Structure formats: structure tokens, C-alpha cells
Amino acid sequence: MAHYVVIGAGQAGASLVAKLRSSGFEGAITLIGEEPVPPYQRPPLSKAYLLGDMALERLFLRPESFYSDQNITLKMGTQVSAINREKREVHLGDEVIPYDQLALTTGSSANTLPASIGGALDGVFTVRTLADVDAMASHFEDGKRALIVGGGYIGLEAAAVARKMGVEVTVVEMAERILQRVAAPETSDYFRALHQSHGVNVLEGVGLKSLNGEGHVIGASLTNGTDLDVDFVIVGVGITPNSTLAEQASLTIENGIAVDEQGRTSDPNIWSAGDCASFDLRGARRRLESVQNAIDQAEAVAENMMGAGKSYTPKPWFWSDQYDVKLQIAGLNIGYDNVVARRDPDSPAVSFWYYQGTTLLAVDAMNDPRNYMIGKRLIEAGKSPAPDVIANPDTDMKALLKA
Structure with a gap:
């Protein structure tokens, strides 16, 4: 057998x-x-x-x-x-x-911080396993101060949960903007504004110089010369x-x-x-x-x-939940050179559509499940409506699937 x-x-x-x-x-x-x-x-x-x-x-x-x-x-x-x-x-x-x-x-x-800059101190966590989350859970208390290193989806999701629980949060992102590796500036702008509206201190183009403390982390020194008092640190650096x-x-x-x-x-x-x-x-x-x-x-x-001999063709989609916003992503935006926005005049829903030339590559949809699903189906079918058609609020989006 x-x-x-x-x-x-x-x-x-x-x-x-x-x-x-x-x-x-x-x-x-x-x-x-x-x-x-x-x-x-x-x-x-x-x-x-x-x-x-x-x-x-x-x-x-x-x-x-x-x-x-x-x-x-x-x-x-x-x-x-x-x-x-x-x-x-x-x-x-x-x-x-x-x-x-x-x-x-x-x-x-999860990638960790070097011990030479304080990465091994107590109170420094990554978010990957059940044990990781169990270890940090007790620190999420009203009034505590958290530093989140890395402005990707993991870091921003952790920031959202921390704010919901009354934690004071600072996010530091070494790149020019949050989500720079995975999203367009338009999506970065959306989530920066969202987090700032919930009281998160978002620092971009700023790196972590060192974490400070003896045994347990108590502070952080940043590359812009700022020193922060912190009670715990979450590392989200890939x-x-x-x-x-x-x-x-x-x-x-x-x-x-x-x-x-x-x-x-x-x-x-x-x-x-x-x-x-x-x-x-x-x-x-x-x-x-x-x-x-x-x-x-x-x-x-x-x-x-078992011998099927089938080629695997991925149909990429992702999601992220932050506060009351559900981000849904269809496709891969690798190689995009143009982004168009589709906004609903009657709701705060918005979606950003990535193009390479005239080819639709991906869609980021914020609280916009209808356009997310339409975008996903268009991408999987290899259909690419013109960017100005997508941006036009009068466009019948469902009709695009039949075109």
C-alpha cells in the first residue's frame, strides 16, 4: 500500500x-x-x-x-x-x-529584528503563529503604547486591532509610504487616512534605529531622531x-x-x-x-x-480587514503603469484598477464587494475594459462581463 x-x-x-x-x-x-x-x-x-x-x-x-x-x-x-x-x-x-x-x-x-538592535527583548512580537498571538494578547490593554515596525498588511491589521482595544499606536515604515511593496499610492493614501482617523501615528520614510530596555523593551529610537516610550512592539517586516x-x-x-x-x-x-x-x-x-x-x-x-498531470494556474485573490473596512484584491498588480479609481457617489466604497497599458491586471476594492467580484471575473476571463470606462460612474459594470 x-x-x-x-x-x-x-x-x-x-x-x-x-x-x-x-x-x-x-x-x-x-x-x-x-x-x-x-x-x-x-x-x-x-x-x-x-x-x-x-x-x-x-x-x-x-x-x-x-x-x-x-x-x-x-x-x-x-x-x-x-x-x-x-x-x-x-x-x-x-x-x-x-x-x-x-x-x-x-x-x-515571520522575519524578526536583529538581537543587536533589541529584537530579542521581551515584549517584542511577530504575528505568525497561535503561540505568537497568545504571547502578545495580554499586552493589548487600554492605555498601553505599541510600536509597530512595518507598514504592510500584517502591521496595519495589528494596528487596527490595537486601536480597537485602546492601545496607543505608532507605525514606522522605512519605505516612502505604507504598503509600498504591494499596492499603488492611491491604496496607500486610503489606508494612511483610515489609520490616522483612528488615532494611529503613521511615520513613513522612518526606520527603527534600536529598541531599548534591559530584559523588557521600554523604548525605541528612530532614524529621524525621535525617541518613543513603548510597552510592546509588533514586528511586521515580511x-x-x-x-x-x-x-x-x-x-x-x-x-x-x-x-x-x-x-x-x-x-x-x-x-x-x-x-x-x-x-x-x-x-x-x-x-x-x-x-x-x-x-x-x-x-x-x-x-x-495521484497522476492527474494537471498544470496549476493561480487565480490570485487576497483580503485584509482593518476597522470597518474590508479590502479585497483580485489579480496581481505586478508591472502596472496606470491606476484608475472607481467611486460610488452614493457610498464611501472605492476601487482602484491597475493596468499595464490597456491590460487590466488587478483591482483593490475597499468596502466594494460588487466591483471586486466584477473585476475578479473580468481578470479571470482575460477581459480588459478601457480605463476611462471603469472610471466613468455611469458605466454599467455588470454589462462589461457580457461584452
């Missing part, structure tokens, strides 16, 4: 093993995760869970009983020490697990793919674990999906750091492990 082993029990790993079973795989399945809990959702960690609006059990993607019911061996709190490709074995310290096919869904880890195991096994690494269009690594018996996997997209090897990609790519890999 064939044995399929999956290393990494996050969204991608959980999706992969479930898809194997629902697709009729009858062999043995082992899912190995480092954390001591079943696979869980990450997006609510820094929002609903941190706010106390979501119980721990509701975070779980499936009840723990699902895995035993589906005859899936779930190994929690377990670290893989090595992969032996020649013998097709996974080593868990002294325990050895043979495999016929192996999938790496090891995800990514993530790094967890590719160490793959690298030690001499698999090809290129911006993560390199896979082909089917999700196969440089070893024909090893596959990869999710945040850790890179694939060719728009002329470069890219990773898509999103829940939807983790699910879709993992399910495609599950089918290909």
Missing part, C-alpha cells in the same frame, strides 16, 4: 491531505506539523481571535477527529530532522517514516519561506522551493505547495503568500500526486 507523507500542517498541508482522500486515494497518509495543535486558520489570529471574538476551536480548519475518521495519521508537535531522498525516508529524530510520495507544505516564518529541509535535501531552491507547473520539485517523488513553493509566473519565479493559493495549489498537487 502506497504511503504519502506531507510535512507542514498549515492551510496547504491540511488541504492537500483532505483532497487526497476526497479524490479516492486509499493508501496511508501521514501529516506532520511542528505546532502542538491541529491545522488552523491564520488570518483570524491577528483579528477575531486576538480580539476575543473567536474561540480556539473555531480556528481549527477541521476537528481533530476528522483526521482519524479519514485514516490520516496526524503528528502534532513533531519536527522533521532530515529527508533521505535515496531511501525515500523522513527522519523525525530517531523515528524513520518511509514514503512513496512526499509533499512539502512547510509554509513560511516572511521567509521555510525551505531549510528542502535545501538540506539538495532540492532546487529559488525564492523558496522551486516547483514545476504541476507542483513537482527537482525530485520526481517530492512535491511542494503554499507559501514555501515558487513557480513561474509572469516571467519570474514567484511565491503567492495567500490562503487561496495555499488551498488551490495544494489541491492541485494532491491530484497530481
Whole structure:
């Protein structure tokens, strides 16, 4: 009987093993995760869970009983020490697990600050795992002072939750503007104004020089000469793919674990999906750091492990919740040279449409689910309405789908 082993029990790993079973795989399945809990959702960690609006059990993607019911061996709190490709074995310290096919869904880890500038002080947190959020939860109290390093989506989401709980918040972003790496100036402007309206001190073009304190952080020195008193710090400066195991096994690494269009690594018996996997997209090897990609790519890999031979074509979409604003993003804005705004005269909803020449690439929609869905469908259908048509408030947007 064939044995399929999956290393990494996050969204991608959980999706992969479930898809194997629902697709009729009858062999043995082992899912190995480092954390001591079943696979869980990450997006609510820094929002609903941190706010106390979501119980721990509701975070779980499936009840723990699902895995035993589906005859899936779930190994929690377990670290893989090595992969032996020649013998097709996974080593868990002294325990050895043979495999016929192996999938790496090891995800990514939050980048941290160097210890030399105070990154190792108590009270300095990242937002990636359940343990991270549990560790910081007690600091979210009315009147506390938080410094958030990094003005990306993770940092801004944390800022929104902190303000809801009465924390005084300063966000420092070393780049010229918040969201610079992932969004147009128009989207940055929107979210800067949103956070400032809620009392967040947003500092752009300002870096962190050092965190100060003995044992526990008590202050921060910024590159503009400002010194801040702080009670805790949240670091949101990106993530790094967890590719160490793959690298030690001499698999090809290129911006993560390199896979082909089917999700196969440089070893024909090893596959990869999710945040850790890179694939060719728009002329470069890219990773898509999103829940939807983790699910879709993992399910495609599950089918290909069973011989389907299907190419994976991503349909990127993302979201972010901040205060009472839901941002929904469709497509990838890589290479855009023009952005047009569509505004609803009867509501505060707005969407920004990214173009490369005359080609529609992506849409950022703020509290505008209708235009988000239309934009998503247009992009997936390869349709590109003219920018002036999108900007015209009189345009019948639904009619564009039929054009």
C-alpha cells in the first residue's frame, strides 16, 4: 500500500491531505506539523481571535477527529530532522517514516529584528503563529503604547486591532509610504487616512534605529531622531519561506522551493505547495503568500500526486480587514503603469484598477464587494475594459462581463 507523507500542517498541508482522500486515494497518509495543535486558520489570529471574538476551536480548519475518521495519521508537535531522498525516508529524530510520495507544505516564518538592535527583548512580537498571538494578547490593554515596525498588511491589521482595544499606536515604515511593496499610492493614501482617523501615528520614510530596555523593551529610537516610550512592539517586516529541509535535501531552491507547473520539485517523488513553493509566473519565479493559493495549489498537487498531470494556474485573490473596512484584491498588480479609481457617489466604497497599458491586471476594492467580484471575473476571463470606462460612474459594470 502506497504511503504519502506531507510535512507542514498549515492551510496547504491540511488541504492537500483532505483532497487526497476526497479524490479516492486509499493508501496511508501521514501529516506532520511542528505546532502542538491541529491545522488552523491564520488570518483570524491577528483579528477575531486576538480580539476575543473567536474561540480556539473555531480556528481549527477541521476537528481533530476528522483526521482519524479519514485514516490520516496526524503528528502534532513533531519536527522533521532530515529527508533521505535515496531511501525515500523522513527522519523525525530517531523515528524513520518511509514514503512513496512526499509533499512539502512547510509554509513560511515571520522575519524578526536583529538581537543587536533589541529584537530579542521581551515584549517584542511577530504575528505568525497561535503561540505568537497568545504571547502578545495580554499586552493589548487600554492605555498601553505599541510600536509597530512595518507598514504592510500584517502591521496595519495589528494596528487596527490595537486601536480597537485602546492601545496607543505608532507605525514606522522605512519605505516612502505604507504598503509600498504591494499596492499603488492611491491604496496607500486610503489606508494612511483610515489609520490616522483612528488615532494611529503613521511615520513613513522612518526606520527603527534600536529598541531599548534591559530584559523588557521600554523604548525605541528612530532614524529621524525621535525617541518613543513603548510597552510592546509588533514586528511586521515580511516572511521567509521555510525551505531549510528542502535545501538540506539538495532540492532546487529559488525564492523558496522551486516547483514545476504541476507542483513537482527537482525530485520526481517530492512535491511542494503554499507559501514555501515558487513557480513561474509572469516571467519570474514567484511565491503567492495567500490562503487561496495555499488551498488551490495544494489541491492541485494532491491530484497530481495521484497522476492527474494537471498544470496549476493561480487565480490570485487576497483580503485584509482593518476597522470597518474590508479590502479585497483580485489579480496581481505586478508591472502596472496606470491606476484608475472607481467611486460610488452614493457610498464611501472605492476601487482602484491597475493596468499595464490597456491590460487590466488587478483591482483593490475597499468596502466594494460588487466591483471586486466584477473585476475578479473580468481578470479571470482575460477581459480588459478601457480605463476611462471603469472610471466613468455611469458605466454599467455588470454589462462589461457580457461584452
